Amino acid sequence: xxxxxxxxxxxxxxxxxAFLDEKLPKRLSDKVAGGxxxxxxxxEEWHAILNEKGWLGVTWPEEFGGTGWDAVQRHxxxxxxxxxxxxxxxxxxxxxLGPVLMKFGSKEQQDHYLPRILSGDxxxxxxxxEPGAGxxxxxxxxxxxxxxxxxxxxxxxxxxxLGQYANKIFCLVRTSKEGKPQEGISFLLIDMDTPGVEVRxxxxxxxxxEVNEVWFENVKVPxxxxxxxxxxxxxxxxxxxxxxxxxxxxxxxxxxxxxxLKRIAGLEKSGGKALIENPFFAAKMAQVEIDxxxxxxxxxxxxxxxxxxxxxxxxxxxxxxKGTVIRQEINALTRQAVGPFAMPFxxxxxxxxxxxxxxGPDYALPATQSYFNNRKLSIYGGSNEVQRQIISKxxxxx
Amino acid sequence: MNFELxxxxxxxxxxxxxxxxxxxxxxxxxxxxxxxxxHIPALWDGLTEMGVIGALFTEDDGGFGGAGFDxxxxxxxxxxxxxxxxxxxxxVLAGGLIADIGSDAQKAVIEEIVGGKILSFAHTEPGARxxxxxxxxxxxxxxAGWTLSGRKSVVGHAGIAEAFxxxxxTSGAAADEDGISLFLVPxxxxxxxxxxxxxxxxxxxxxxxLTDVSIPADAILxxxxxxxxxxxxxxxxxxAALSSEAVGLMETIRALTVDYLQGRKQFGQPIGKFQALxxxxxxxxxxxxxxxxxxxxxxxxxDAGRVERERHVSATKNLIGRAGRLVAEEAIQMxxxxxxTQEYALGHLAKRLTMxxxxxxxxxxxxxxxxxxxxx
Ligand SMILES: Cc1cc2nc3c(=O)[nH]c(=O)nc-3n(C[C@H](O)[C@H](O)[C@H](O)COP(=O)(O)OP(=O)(O)OC[C@H]3O[C@@H](n4cnc5c(N)ncnc54)[C@H](O)[C@@H]3O)c2cc1C
Numbered sequence: 060x061x062x063x064x065x066x067x068x069x070x071x072x073x074x075x076x077a078f079l080d081e082k083l084p085k086r087l088s089d090k091v092a093g094g095x096x097x098x099x100x101x102x103e104e105w106h107a108i109l110n111e112k113g114w115l116g117v118t119w120p121e122e123f124g125g126t127g128w129d130a131v132q133r134h135x136x137x138x139x140x141x142x143x144x145x146x147x148x149x150x151x152x153x154x155x156l157g158p159v160l161m162k163f164g165s166k167e168q169q170d171h172y173l174p175r176i177l178s179g180d181x182x183x184x185x186x187x188x189e190p191g192a193g194x195x196x197x198x199x200x201x202x203x204x205x206x207x208x209x210x211x212x213x214x215x216x217x218x219x220x221l222g223q224y225a226n227k228i229f230c231l232v233r234t235s236k237e238g239k240p241q242e243g244i245s246f247l248l249i250d251m252d253t254p255g256v257e258v259r260x261x262x263x264x265x266x267x268x269e270v271n272e273v274w275f276e277n278v279k280v281p282x283x284x285x286x287x288x289x290x291x292x293x294x295x296x297x298x299x300x301x302x303x304x305x306x307x308x309x310x311x312x313x314x315x316x317x318x319x320l321k322r323i324a325g326l327e328k329s330g331g332k333a334l335i336e337n338p339f340f341a342a343k344m345a346q347v348e349i350d351x352x353x354x355x356x357x358x359x360x361x362x363x364x365x366x367x368x369x370x371x372x373x374x375x376x377x378x379x380x381k382g383t384v385i386r387q388e389i390n391a392l393t394r395q396a397v398g399p400f401a402m403p404f405x406x407x408x409x410x411x412x413x414x415x416x417x418x419g420p421d422y423a424l425p426a427t428q429s430y431f432n433n434r435k436l437s438i439y440g441g442s443n444e445v446q447r448q449i450i451s452k453x454x455x456x457x
Numbered sequence: 458m459n460f461e462l463x464x465x466x467x468x469x470x471x472x473x474x475x476x477x478x479x480x481x482x483x484x485x486x487x488x489x490x491x492x493x494x495x496h497i498p499a500l501w502d503g504l505t506e507m508g509v510i511g512a513l514f515t516e517d518d519g520g521f522g523g524a525g526f527d528x529x530x531x532x533x534x535x536x537x538x539x540x541x542x543x544x545x546x547x548x549v550l551a552g553g554l555i556a557d558i559g560s561d562a563q564k565a566v567i568e569e570i571v572g573g574k575i576l577s578f579a580h581t582e583p584g585a586r587x588x589x590x591x592x593x594x595x596x597x598x599x600x601a602g603w604t605l606s607g608r609k610s611v612v613g614h615a616g617i618a619e620a621f622x623x624x625x626x627t628s629g630a631a632a633d634e635d636g637i638s639l640f641l642v643p644x645x646x647x648x649x650x651x652x653x654x655x656x657x658x659x660x661x662x663x664x665x666x667l668t669d670v671s672i673p674a675d676a677i678l679x680x681x682x683x684x685x686x687x688x689x690x691x692x693x694x695x696x697a698a699l700s701s702e703a704v705g706l707m708e709t710i711r712a713l714t715v716d717y718l719q720g721r722k723q724f725g726q727p728i729g730k731f732q733a734l735x736x737x738x739x740x741x742x743x744x745x746x747x748x749x750x751x752x753x754x755x756x757x758x759x760d761a762g763r764v765e766r767e768r769h770v771s772a773t774k775n776l777i778g779r780a781g782r783l784v785a786e787e788a789i790q791m792x793x794x795x796x797x798t799q800e801y802a803l804g805h806l807a808k809r810l811t812m813x814x815x816x817x818x819x820x821x822x823x824x825x826x827x828x829x830x831x832x833x
Pocket of ligand 1: 184185186187188190192193194195217218219220221270435438439440441442443444445448721723724728731733734790791792793794795797
């Protein structure tokens with residue numbers, strides 16, 4: 060048992076730190092640290108900086124232009140980038156579609172799409188969920204009917220994150236109604252510029268439109284955009300979900316949020332004392348920190364096992380639940396910490412360059428919005444109820 | 458022992474519920490927050506006509522209610538509808554303070570309030586958090602009367618108030634209970650600057666800056682420097698009102714969530730058939746009943762002695778805060794993605810419920826206060 064990094068891993072960590080010191084634009088880290096709204100160009104800028112260094116394909120093998128890092132290196136990278144308040148890597152192309160194409164895509168698809176993911180020529184979004192198919196994803200209805208060398212796609216996807224920025228969408232579509240629902244699903248790549256695709260924003264409770272509805276009306280998609288075999292999409296979708304669950308614990312995000320909370324609790328005063336010295340508040344903060352310390356080690360245990368070649372299974376469901384609950388608690392405490400200034404909704408003040416006078420201290424502005432926005436953490440990526448279902452079946456065999 | 462409403466209150470409840478159900482829609486609420494008024498003026502007029510504002514004042518003061526249970530009935534219905542009219546600011550805070558310590562001449566304004574005049578209460582300051590005694594706004598005697606300077610934060614409906622009840626220090630240090638005075642200040646007075654903004658959970662509020670605002674000598678409410686006990690009492694009544702509003706919000710959230718559990722199908726059955734969700738909804742129900750009882754406890758003790766009243770204030774607000782968070786979070790979770798959207802009715806209600814914890818002291822503030830008061 061040894062809880063420390065090896066010398067090699069420490070050297071790697073120093074390399075990542077040096078890179079971030081030098082290359083992470085202050086404009087971007089200020090926005091992330093201040094809870095400001097990031098826009099498409101911000102993500103693109105950061106992706107390009109990482110790509111130039113060869114560090115965008117964090118989870119990719121070297122043969123596809125990735126880093127070839129092992130699980131510990133990926134963890135260190137994640138730890139350091141979140142500590143430095145770097146923007147997150149938008150996961151849909153790099154972390155979701157990329158691995159699926161590497162495993163199941165044709166040589167042509169790999170050669171065409173993978174470089175475009177890294178270069179930023181394509182921005183992908185994820186078209187899985189539908190109004191009627193959320194937790195029960197296998198019930199997707201969006202249909203793709205074969206017509207010569209095209210599929211004709213009809214239906215609706217929803218909750219499509221950042222679909223407003225995307226030029227491509229990977230979709231689960233129904234190509235057969237025979238047999239079990241899982242057996243009639245295919246994995247299709249769709250160009251969002253094709254006639255018949257329509258994107259409509261959905262405003263969430265934080266007042267922002269980060270998700271969308273995507274409608275398809277007789278959309279013609281070339282058959283070569285099918286990934287793998289027809290009606291085998293469910294297998295690929297599940298494979299993708301295991302990748303969606305890498306870094307699912309969000310330890311880095313939680314640490315950053317906790318540091319921010321402590322800073323605020325040091326500045327807010329109640330009854331003449333800093334909130335951080337208030338035993339009631341301090342106890343809650345300590346409780347969540349203690350949970351986080353243990354979870355960080357659970358996460359490392361999973362990572363060590365993965366580095367030794369054991370693919371994470373139901374363990375990732377535990378990390379998903381614990382990780383999201385911890386982050387949501389930190390968000391709730393942050394909202395609590397800012398006191399009455401949790402109430403004003405001055406969203407424009409979170410836009411870069413906005414000429415709006417904030418209300419209350421700067422740090423108060425994003426607190427309520429982040430709290431409500433992060434209620435999503437326990438809903439998406441397989442809801443926490445669905446994860447409990449997985450644990451009770453796969454680990455407990457109940 | 459009797460937990461039934463009196464006939465008058467039952468009529469008020471029925472009438473108000475019907476009126477609000479027919480006149481408040483989620484779309485209208487969303488629009489109102491974005492509008493300049495920050496509420497629904499036609500609704501305010503309707504409430505005025507129904508006599509709802511009068512229900513917040515005693516007969517002696519020109520109303521026909523004014524007891525704790527009158528507040529509960531009115532605010533529970535407002536919560537049920539998710540409405541955010543300036544009822545608390547006008548009827549309970551500013552109006553309540555005038556009724557409590559105003560002179561007969563000053564009380565003349567209550568008739569106008571009952572008739573729809575909107576007032577607000579400018580008390581909380583930027584660094585005050587929930588400390589009621591934290592007042593640094595200064596009131597100095599002048600030849601004309603008083604000169605006020607200072608800054609007030611998150612003043613509800615500040616942009617539409619015709620006048621404010623303003624707290625200011627006439628003596629003592631920032632955190633002294635002694636030395637706080639209340640003044641009636643017209644919004645149109647020179648030196649009153651308002652920056653208004655939208656609120657999470659609906660409605661609008663504002664930062665009110667007072668720069669050498671000159672008001673006449675008779676604008677002071679009650680005795681100079683002795684306003685703290687009245688402030689505490691007004692905060693107690695406001696907490697009772699907010700607690701009942703929270704219960705109303707919880708009831709509507711519960712109804713929406715139960716409907717959704719019954720109607721939403723996944724894996725070929727209503728999600729309400731999953732035991733994991735059934736048990737959680739059962740817990741939500743239990744906590745809502747706890748919240749209702751807590752709100753009743755407070756409403757029934759508003760006229761008790763100071764310590765007993767304040768112990769109930771803190772007990773109730775603490776429980777309402779805890780229950781409110783559970784109900785809002787569980788409802789969103791059990792709705793899945795739909796619960797995250799602005800358009801669906803739940804979002805507004807959940808936000809409004811959550812924000813109640815940020816008014817007049819949060820869960821922890823009142824837990825600590827409850828312990829202190831219990832030891833006394
Ligand atoms: C902000 C946000 C971003 C998203 N981004 C994307 C995206 O980019 N692409 C995409 O495809 N999807 C995306 N999603 C969709 C997300 O994956 C779904 O919301 C999620 O799968 C849940 O589905 P649902 O919303 O339909 O809820 P439902 O499946 O209807 O669930 C409602 C409730 O029932 C519970 N439940 C369901 N089944 C069971 C069961 N068997 N036992 C116990 N409880 C159960 C759920 O846990 C939940 O609490 C996003 C969602 C959100 C909120």
